[in-house]
Amino acid sequence: xxxxxxxxxxxxxxxxxxxxxxxxxxxxxxxLLDAGALALDAAGLSRRVLARVAPELQARAQAxxxxxxxxxxxxxxxxxxLLVVADFWLLGWLYDLAAAWLPxxxxxxxxxxxxxxxxxxxxxxxxxxxxLLARPTSEPDSAPA
Amino acid sequence: MQTDEVLAARLADGDEPALRELLRRYERPxxxxxxRQTGGRDVEDLYQETWLRVVRHAERFDAERRFSTWxxxxxxxxxxxxxxxxxxxxxxxxxxxxxAELERSDAxxxxxxxxxxxxxxxxxxxxxxxxxxxxxxxVATILDIPKGTVKSRLHQAIARLAAVVHGEKRAAx
Numbered sequence: 001x002x003x004x005x006x007x008x009x010x011x012x013x014x015x016x017x018x019x020x021x022x023x024x025x026x027x028x029x030x031x032l033l034d035a036g037a038l039a040l041d042a043a044g045l046s047r048r049v050l051a052r053v054a055p056e057l058q059a060r061a062q063a064x065x066x067x068x069x070x071x072x073x074x075x076x077x078x079x080x081x082l083l084v085v086a087d088f089w090l091l092g093w094l095y096d097l098a099a100a101w102l103p104x105x106x107x108x109x110x111x112x113x114x115x116x117x118x119x120x121x122x123x124x125x126x127x128x129x130x131x132l133l134a135r136p137t138s139e140p141d142s143a144p145a
Numbered sequence: 146m147q148t149d150e151v152l153a154a155r156l157a158d159g160d161e162p163a164l165r166e167l168l169r170r171y172e173r174p175x176x177x178x179x180x181r182q183t184g185g186r187d188v189e190d191l192y193q194e195t196w197l198r199v200v201r202h203a204e205r206f207d208a209e210r211r212f213s214t215w216x217x218x219x220x221x222x223x224x225x226x227x228x229x230x231x232x233x234x235x236x237x238x239x240x241x242x243x244x245a246e247l248e249r250s251d252a253x254x255x256x257x258x259x260x261x262x263x264x265x266x267x268x269x270x271x272x273x274x275x276x277x278x279x280x281x282x283x284v285a286t287i288l289d290i291p292k293g294t295v296k297s298r299l300h301q302a303i304a305r306l307a308a309v310v311h312g313e314k315r316a317a318x
Contacts, residue, residue, distance in 0.1 A: 008299075019300060
């Protein structure tokens with residue numbers, strides 16, 4: 001860092017009249033400040049941080065999941081009454097149509113089968129919401145900042 | 146690539162991969178900052194406490210700001226609290242780092258000893274400005290002081306360091 005033109009000490013000395021005038025040994029200071037590598041096991045420190053904050057992160061993740069689930073279910077429930085009304089109307093219409101051509105018992109069987117399928121489909125969609133929300137998020141890109 | 150700020154937002158939801166990535170990006174700069182501020186004492190405690198605060202207050206982080214600035218602000222505040230604590234055992238009156246850390250080299254002067262001669266306020270500026278190459282504006286934001294104060298502290302630090310170097314030279318000759 002000491003020899004680089006953008007060394008902050010040198011930059012300051014260039015701008016500062018006092019430092020220029022006092023001939024402060026900027027290069028020497030920079031060399032001294034750069035001397036001696038720090039004996040740091042930063043990765044080890046980080047591992048211990050992760051171990052320490054893991055329970056807290058887990059609690060936060062749980063809380064965030066329930067918040068998201070509540071919001072999503074809330075949003076998903078909004079169109080449900082409309083869907084139910086529309087389905088009832090559709091089933092009634094289908095029954096009328098089928099009963100015009102088939103015995104009424106058979107028409108009822110067909111419509112009820114269709115209604116059961118619709119029920120399973122709607123139930124599956126709502127049941128999938130927590131599963132989709134519980135999916136792990138993608139790993140962040142590991143390229144340097 | 147996700148920015149630090151996006152990762153910090155994910156951290157608020159307890160996203161561990163986001164924390165891993167932030168740790169990877171900042172473990173070296175933060176640890177070396179703490180080391181230089183404290184002379185190598187209690188670095189692990191301060192490092193853990195810094196990240197613990199980041200995790201606990203992640204939802205308060207303003208994504209309009211830079212994460213690095215916020216992180217160093219937390220670290221600076223913790224270092225200031227640490228400096229106010231009474232020393233665990235009697236030490237020389239000077240604000241010197243642990244002897245074991247200092248006596249690792251035959252050289253009369255090294256970076257740790259030079260930095261130890263500076264008052265904490267000047268040392269913060271030198272470490273952030275010199276070692277982390279932050280702009281004067283960023284240093285001012287982190288330390289919550291005007292830019293002019295950053296300049297004047299840097300000036301005073303240079304003058305003090307120059308005096309130390311001259312003094313050691315004279316003593317050696």
